[in-house]
Amino acid sequence: MVENKRIAIYPGSFDPLTNGHLDVLKRAQKIFDRVIIAVLHNPSKNSLFSPQERVDMIEQSLDGDPRIQVDTFDGLLVEYAKMKGAVAVIRGIRAISDFENEFQMALVNRKLNKDVQSVFLMTGLRWIFTSSSIIKEVAQFGGDIADMVPAPVKAGLMKKFPLLNQKK
Numbered sequence: 012m013v014e015n016k017r018i019a020i021y022p023g024s025f026d027p028l029t030n031g032h033l034d035v036l037k038r039a040q041k042i043f044d045r046v047i048i049a050v051l052h053n054p055s056k057n058s059l060f061s062p063q064e065r066v067d068m069i070e071q072s073l074d075g076d077p078r079i080q081v082d083t084f085d086g087l088l089v090e091y092a093k094m095k096g097a098v099a100v101i102r103g104i105r106a107i108s109d110f111e112n113e114f115q116m117a118l119v120n121r122k123l124n125k126d127v128q129s130v131f132l133m134t135g136l137r138w139i140f141t142s143s144s145i146i147k148e149v150a151q152f153g154g155d156i157a158d159m160v161p162a163p164v165k166a167g168l169m170k171k172f173p174l175l176n177q178k179k
């Protein structure tokens with residue numbers, strides 16, 4: 012039998028993974044046979060978590076589903092997608108404000124490689140205000156982020172922000 016699995020790349024900084032990301036991942040799994048979560052490894056970007064820390068937290072937050080792989084990438088996304096045999100790149104959209112930047116990225120990616128399609132998935136309404144940056148900001152000052160991130164990410168944030176440990 013010829014294997015014809017449809018692979019999608021779900022790229023991002025994931026600094027850190029949020030429940031909104033997990034929501035998009037679940038939606039992507041309904042369309043694709045395999046999803047590769049690809050964590051951007053960009054030394055010039057100021058990240059809270061190292062690429063390895065981000066990968067570890069993502070893996071701990073998944074239930075070991077063999078259809079999901081976690082990896083890091085650097086360089087051009089479309090080249091990584093081609094190397095992995097992916098047909099699509101998944102991006103989550105929360106609001107219209109996300110769209111302009113995403114539209115531009117999708118067009119650049121298409122110009123670079125017309126065989127990789129950008130697929131935009133809307134997050135559930137519950138996660139529309141959730142972003143990695145907002146979560147880091149709230150966590151930094153000890154605010155409650157438990158509902159916005161999976162437990163392994165909460166634990167990771169508690170290590171970075173001692174103030175989170177002091178409040179319930």
Ligand code: PNS
Nearest residue numbers: 022023024025051086087088089116119
């Ligand atoms: O979670 P983010 O930070 O919004 O993800 C952005 C990401 C990683 C998808 C984007 O920066 C990216 O694809 N970087 C790789 C470099 C690249 O391919 N650039 C050309 C497309 S703009």
